[in-house]
Amino acid sequence: MDPADRDTFAPRHIGRNVFPNFLYWGRLVRLAHKQHLLAVRDLTFGYTATYQQLLTDVLHYRNTIHLQLDHETQDRLARDEEVFVNVLGPGGYEFTVAFLALMALGAVIVPISPDLPVKEAEYFATKCTSVAVLTAQKCMKLGGELENVMRRKGDSRFQRIEIAPHIMQTPLPLDRILVSSDKYFDMNKSGQIIFTSGTTGPPKGAVKRRGFFIDVATMFCDQYDMREGDLVLHVLPVHHATGTTLTLLPFLWAGGTIEFRSGGFNTEWTWDRISKGDLDFFSGVPTIYMRLMAHYEQVLRKLPDSHRIKYDQGAQRIRSMLCGTSALPRPLQNKWTSLRNGKPILTRYGLTEAGNAFNVAPWQAMQVPDGSVGTKMAGVDAKLSAYPEGEILIKSPIMFSKYLYDREATANSLDEEGYFKTGDIARKEGDFYFILGRASVDIIKSGGYKISALDIEREILGLDYVAEVMVAGVEDEEFGQRVAAAIVLKPDDKANGLTLDRLRQDLRTSLAGYKMPTLLRMIDGELRKNATGKVIKKALIPEYFPGQDAQGVQKWTGRKSKL
Structure with missing residues (x-):
């Protein structure tokens, strides 16, 4: 340290109403002085907060957490060492205050799903050596069970700390909400852990640096032209990346309003909310957009024009509708583009460890080919292992720093040049990228061909009678794998059923013969999905x-199908 630097001899600038010197706090404190701006509206639990109220509650709760921690943990925080704390709650004001309070405390934020059984919650708390679980009112039972389990294991310091009693405090005068004059927070220290979905083994904790909070906030603000006063409807889970890195941190940085609605996605309610005509942004996953469009076609389109117009205009009023995880099927994208007077859903591709790699910016939307997830994000180094088709390899400013306590897994996730190996296969055409799927479950090797399951899914979803589909490879002695499709029909078509013969006939104009499904199973209800809306293929295949001749599986034998 420079001996002339005032930090070597001046008293530390800390206090109950002082935020650490971190760019995010300076931005939010300035926004708090614009008292017309609303930060959060929690529709589920009835909280409404300005930026002044939000920062007041964050400071109060940060101080509360610090006081409840043992002295050893307080000392570790003072030395800026890694201290992990879980956050347990649905998306809403309680979660927002807890997340930001930990950021202000300098702890590492580890959100966990409120829908977990206690055994799984214990896995995450144990894996990250958590010292506490900050618990929303709705999750008090699970938080208490987790506290008991951890203490029975011998961790006497682990505790549940309630959130609700410490929010909606009397707002501090604006001139008393301060940002420290001490050195900047170390941006390279750990800031958050996002656990992977665990599709290839036990979930791994991907550690994000503190600088990640600033980078994702400014990146998405720039990319999607987020502005002060913008209103976003937040319906996604907050223990996954999108729920915090797209629809939380960037909108607060922009000075927008986050309107939370938790408790499971409700199609009818969401359309009624859209019909009010005041939303600027909406973010979902393909499943959400499928359900919304299905409801529109089955219910809203049949309304008299005088009643339907508010739904049409509400959808058209939204400046940007965002979609993550994969490109929308072409027919679905076309329906939304038509409904929104030429404005398509903006797709993107990213993953927990490496952040966003490809996306469609608003100014590109009309030039992006069908099925593409757009072009490379500015500043991201992304390439394919082979051209024009190969595994996506990424170096990004917001890459994870490590898998928690797993150096071997971290090393194995990188190639010899340090690129993160995504395990996803893509095709590049000009500047545009097309996701073909996971190398393990979405690439089917049949009769010498490499086939994208996602391409086949997109075509099947274009059929008027299909609500959901999963396509995968099933082992076969003759072909290596057969193309298998599991299909859910739309409600009005379920009585008619579907044969494999008809499915193949209806796909003849859009799929080559070797891509045609040769196995078919009809599914009642919905395909099971994880919290982000992705079909859990590995479990469902x-x-x-279970076998090509299993009950309920239709099989193509060359001339016709048999059951």
Whole structure:
């Protein structure tokens, strides 16, 4: 340290109403002085907060957490060492205050799903050596069970700390909400852990640096032209990346309003909310957009024009509708583009460890080919292992720093040049990228061909009678793998059923013969999905297709199908 630097001899600038010197706090404190701006509206639990109220509650709760921690943990925080704390709650004001309070405390934020059984919650708390779980009112039972389990294991310091009693405090005068004059927070220290979905083994904790908070906030603000006063409807889970890195941190940085609605996605309610005509942004996953469009076609389109117009105009009023995880099927994208008077859903591709790699910016939307997730994000180094088709390899400013306590897994996730190996296969055409799927479950090797399951899914979803589909490879002695499809029909078509013969006939004009499904299973209800709306293929393939001759599986034999 420079001996002339005032930090070597001046008293530390800390206090109950002082935020650490971190760019995010300076931005939010300035926004608090614009008292017309609303930060959060929690529709589920009835909280409404300005930026002044939000910062007041964040400071109060940060101080509360610090006081409840043991002295050893307080000392570790003072030395800026890694201290992990879980956050347990649905998306809403309680979660927002807890997340930001930990950021202000300098702890590492580890959100966990409110829908977990206690055994799984214990795995995450143990894996990150958590010292506490900050618990929303709705999750008090699970938080208490987790506290008991951890203490029975011998961790006497682990505790549940309630959130609700410490929010909606009397707002501090604006001139008393301060930002420290001490050195900047170390941006390279750990800031958050996002656990992977665990599709290839136990979930791994991807550690994000503190600088990640600033980078994702400014990146998405720039990319999607977020502005002061913008209103976003937040319906996504907050223990996954999108729920915090797209629809939380950037909108607060922009000075927008986050309107939370938690408790499970409700299609009818969401359309009624859209019909009010005041939303600027909406973010979802393909499943959400499928459900919304299905409701529109089955219910809203049949309304008299005088009643339907508010839904049409509400959808058209939204400046940007964002979609993550994969490109929308072409027919679905076309329906939304038509409904929104030429404005398509903006797709993107990213993943927990590496952040966003490809996306469609608003100014590009009309030039992006069908099925593409757009072009490379500015400043991101992304390439394919082979051209024009190969595994996506990424170096990004917002890459994870490590898998928690797993150096070997971290090393194995990188190639010899340090690129993160995504395991996803893409095709590049000009400047545009097309996701073909996971190398393990979405690439089917049949009769010498490499086939994208996602391409086939997009075509099947274009059929008027299909609500959901999962396509995968099923082992076969003759072909290596057969193309298998599990299909959910739309409600009005379920009585008619579907045969494999008809499915193949209806796909003849859009799919080559070798891509045609040769196995079919009809599914009642919905395909099971994880919290981000992705179909859990690895679990469903052996369940739906335990064998080619299993009951309920239709099989193509060359001339016709048999059951």
